[in-house]
Amino acid sequence: MLAAFRHDAHKFTGESHNNAREEFAGVCVNQSVPEGADGDAAALSRPQQKQEQTVPNHDNHYRLSLLTGETAYDPIHFSRSTIEGEVTELIAIDDPQAAHERWLQSEVAAAFNESVYHPYTSLKYHTVLVAALLDNYRSSNVFENLRLVVDPADDIVAFRTIFSGDQFALRIDVDDNGHPSARLGSRPWRSWASTWSQLTAHPLDTDSNKYDMTLDANLRRTQSWSTALQYIEDYAEWRPDR
Secondary structure: OHHHHHOOOHHHHOOOOOOOOOEEOOEEOOOOOHHHHHHHHHHHHOOOOOOOOOOOOOOOOEOEOOOOOOEOOOOOOOOHHHHHHHHHHHHOOOOHHHHHHHHHHOOOHHHEOOEOOEOOOOHHHHHHHHHHHHHHHHOOOOHHHOEEEEEOOOOOOOOOEEEEOOOOEEEEEOOOOOOOEEEOOOOOOOOHHHHHHOOOOOOOOOOOOHHHHHHHHHHOOOOOHHHHHHHHHHHHHHOOOO
């Protein structure tokens, strides 16, 4: 499982995949993730055909915010030494379950995108998606049986929780334990909006809360999984009624 949390360390350092270092903070990084989990997680968030720059004049791994349209990287908040220290805490930890929990709460990982060609994607949520798929695949759960499950807030299931917030948590699993859920589909593809729209019950108050209404409406238009999950986090931090 640690390979899932360390496989994209090169995106923090600005190195290409082919020229990425093999070690960071004393641990092996940038290695392939078993079971094809990395490729499947990538397919949930971005097109897999020829990669082309989609946002003019933005060609680095600093994420663009879907909420503001601005870069999520703050050079005052994230100095080079700060980034190196926080990335080390994410990468070098030896306890995979603790690593999962750190990634779920990480601010620095949220400042980077999954692909320079798709700058609204989130490295943070791509990584936890990889971990969730890998853990399911290791348990012989095939993709077509996986579901997006809505859990109570702060209810973290090791490796399978992909979002933890004040209103609800989200995980990928085969068993919904009676909680609201929806199938991911027959194969990995950018399907966030359709999956979210098919939940058996929704965790947002779309009848009377205008902020929940706006969040829900935008989530029903967002196809990329990592972008949508990051948007939920950014929106929760921004909304004035919290």
